[in-house]
Amino acid sequence: MDETMLPAAIIASMGAALVLRRAWSLPRRSLGWNAIGWCLFGLGITLGWIAGGAWGSTIATIGGIGAALLLLAHAAVTAPPATGARASNRRVGALPEGREPFRLGRRIVTFLMVVLAAMIVALGLGLAARGLLAWSGAGEANANVASFFLMPVAWAMLAFFLLLEEERARQWRLLALAAAPGMLALAAGLA
Incomplete structure (x- = not known):
């Protein structure tokens, strides 16, 4: 087993989280950035599998999840407080209104x-x-x-x-x- 395979898998998964965070922060949806991010996750899982089977894939995935959690924590801490935000009043259709049948x-x-x-x-x-x-x-x-x-x-x-x-x-x-x-x-x- 090549000793650089598992670290490369972890780096690819962490890079995937960074690329997807970048893609989702853009003002318009970017197919290219999204594709690169998901391909990096796939590469990380594949390299992890080659390095150590299911265990290697799990370790690579944990690296990506850890990077994503750090990015989410940073976004939560640095996000400005919402002023005048109100709850949505959209109806989800979970319960009938008026005389609609309950089904x-x-x-x-x-x-x-x-x-x-x-x-x-x-x-x-x-x-x-x-x-x-x-x-x-x-x-x-x-x-x-x-x-x-x-x-x-x-x-x-x-x-x-x-x-x-x-x-x-x-x-x-x-x-x-x-x-x-x-x-x-x-x-x-x-x-």
């Missing part, structure tokens, strides 16, 4: 889809990733860590996209597509 059944189904079904599908994705990595020779520890990493990330992404969908059929279709890798891994005996 309790639909709300319960949405909750169960996002919390229970999406969690089970994300668990299947994590098991599929673990099985695939173990089968490919990545090592049991690396396969387990990748699975533990993927499950909550997949669950959060599924929840996000499910809540964006307005049609119930499209929500079920999304869950079915996301469940396919877990079902294939289960059928192949990888899970």
Whole structure:
């Protein structure tokens, strides 16, 4: 193992936080700066993986998170106090207004889809990733860590996209597509 690989991974992740902070402070959205920032995070994770597997990726990511926290703390301390700021009065549609129907059944189904079904599908994705990595020779520890990493990330992404969908059929279709890798891994005996 090259001894400069892990420090390079940490520096790339820390640089990613700096570049993304720069990109998000510009008056207009910059695709180039955002792309550079996210590519640096990807480079840091990749170099970390080469240096030490899942452990190396974790250490590189911690470097980026630490840099981001320092940047946020600096922004919080140096931000001028808001004068005359008021809370938003935008309606989120969480509760019905006036004589609108409550749609309790639909709300319960949405909750169960996002919390229970999406969690089970994300668990299947994590098991599929673990099985695939173990089968490919990545090592049991690396396969387990990748699975533990993927499950909550997949669950959060599924929840996000499910809540964006307005049609119930499209929500079920999304869950079915996301469940396919877990079902294939289960059928192949990888899970």
